[in-house]
Amino acid sequence: MEKLKKCARCGLYTMKDKCPKCGETTCTAHPPKFSPEDRYGAYRRRAKFGEGVL
Numbered sequence: 175m176e177k178l179k180k181c182a183r184c185g186l187y188t189m190k191d192k193c194p195k196c197g198e199t200t201c202t203a204h205p206p207k208f209s210p211e212d213r214y215g216a217y218r219r220r221a222k223f224g225e226g227v228l
Contacts, residue, residue, distance in 0.1 A: 178203045 179200035180186070181193035193200055 176189050179188055179190070180203040181188065181196065181198050181200050183198040184193060184196045186193055186195050187203060188194060188200060191200060192198070
């Protein structure tokens with residue numbers, strides 16, 4: 175079963191690998207699985223705080 179994908183450029187949701195509207199490659203629209211033993215959580219939080227997102 176194929177998962178829903180989203181175009182990063184135009185924001186269109188599709189099931190295809192390339193966006194039918196703009197031709198950009200799509201990425202998965204689903205967030206990663208949650209894990210209490212998140213090995214990369216510290217890096218992600220550091221990147222968000224460093225860029226002023228949070």
